[in-house]
Amino acid sequence: MIHLYAIAEGLGELSAVEGIDGAQVRTRALDGLELVVSEHDGAQLDPTEAAVLAHARVVDALATSSSALLPARFTFPAEAALDSAVRGRLDDLRQGLSRVRGQVELGLRVIGESPDKAAEAPSGRAYMQARLDEVARTERLANELHEPLAALASGSTHSITARPRLLLSAAYLVATADVERFRDQVAELEREHPELTFVCTGPWPAYSFASAAET
Amino acid sequence: MTESLDRPLEQQITLLELVDRVLNKGVVLSGDIMLSVADVDLVYVGLRVLLASVGTLERLHEEP
Numbered sequence: 464m465i466h467l468y469a470i471a472e473g474l475g476e477l478s479a480v481e482g483i484d485g486a487q488v489r490t491r492a493l494d495g496l497e498l499v500v501s502e503h504d505g506a507q508l509d510p511t512e513a514a515v516l517a518h519a520r521v522v523d524a525l526a527t528s529s530s531a532l533l534p535a536r537f538t539f540p541a542e543a544a545l546d547s548a549v550r551g552r553l554d555d556l557r558q559g560l561s562r563v564r565g566q567v568e569l570g571l572r573v574i575g576e577s578p579d580k581a582a583e584a585p586s587g588r589a590y591m592q593a594r595l596d597e598v599a600r601t602e603r604l605a606n607e608l609h610e611p612l613a614a615l616a617s618g619s620t621h622s623i624t625a626r627p628r629l630l631l632s633a634a635y636l637v638a639t640a641d642v643e644r645f646r647d648q649v650a651e652l653e654r655e656h657p658e659l660t661f662v663c664t665g666p667w668p669a670y671s672f673a674s675a676a677e678t
Numbered sequence: 679m680t681e682s683l684d685r686p687l688e689q690q691i692t693l694l695e696l697v698d699r700v701l702n703k704g705v706v707l708s709g710d711i712m713l714s715v716a717d718v719d720l721v722y723v724g725l726r727v728l729l730a731s732v733g734t735l736e737r738l739h740e741e742p
Contacts, residue, residue: 467707470705510701515696515697515700515701519699522700534703534704535705536700536702536703536704536705536706537700537704538706545707552707556705572695660687662687664688664691664692664695667695670699670703671699673704673705674703674705674706
């Protein structure tokens with residue numbers, strides 16, 4: 464079977480990075496796109512921790528040596544299906560590549576405190592009201608954190624969980640030149656909210672923005 | 679994976695985010711055979727300690 468790592472544009476020399484299980488990583492040109500793949504025996508690759516990390520390493524290496532890259536999800540494409548699937552979605556894939564060109568992805572998780580006043584409420588009605596207030600307050604706060612960051616990004620996906628533990632889980636598509644500005648903005652929000660824990664990850668290859676539906 | 683208990687929160691979240699991206703994000707070409715839930719569990723079993731310890735750290739954060 465063929466394992467797909469990414470669809471690339473303007474890919475330079477493939478660096479010496481090894482594929483999953485030490486397999487050789489090679490490129491395959493198809494209608495102006497470059498598919499980066501490795502070949503494996505058997506019908507499927509198990510998504511073990513080692514395989515997932517190897518996939519991520521290859522995608523990382525490709526991201527630095529291409530002009531645009533759509534990382535692939537870890538799935539099992541069959542060889543014959545791969546080419547026809549790519550041909551059937553050329554416009555979509557080209558659009559995706561131009562969307563992520565010159566951009567990286569930054570992840571953000573904001574972990575909140577939990578006052579959990581609801582648990583102390585004396586009645587069912589008071590409990591429900593306290594719970595609703597808490598959800599509204601959490602959503603408001605998450606939006607306040609998200610908006611200034613989204614303004615610095617060309618795309619974003621986020622979920623406000625309204626669970627007090629994980630207040631905000633978001634990914635932002637940011638121009639490489641703006642990464643520092645974005646991080647400064649995160650640092651500023653961190654100063655404004657000492658009660659919250661911010662974890663900003665990346666820069667990642669644009670995994671979360673590789674599919675059109677998710678922008 | 680036992681050493682993950684000693685990893686700082688940031689490293690653990692980074693690993694978690696990486697696995698989430700590789701398995702749940704990224705482009706999917708139609709015609710692909712998707713991972714079954716059981717297959718994904720293979721990875722998550724390895725990450726269970728990690729998840730558990732992120733939970734622990736979050737609880738610690740709650741304390742004054």
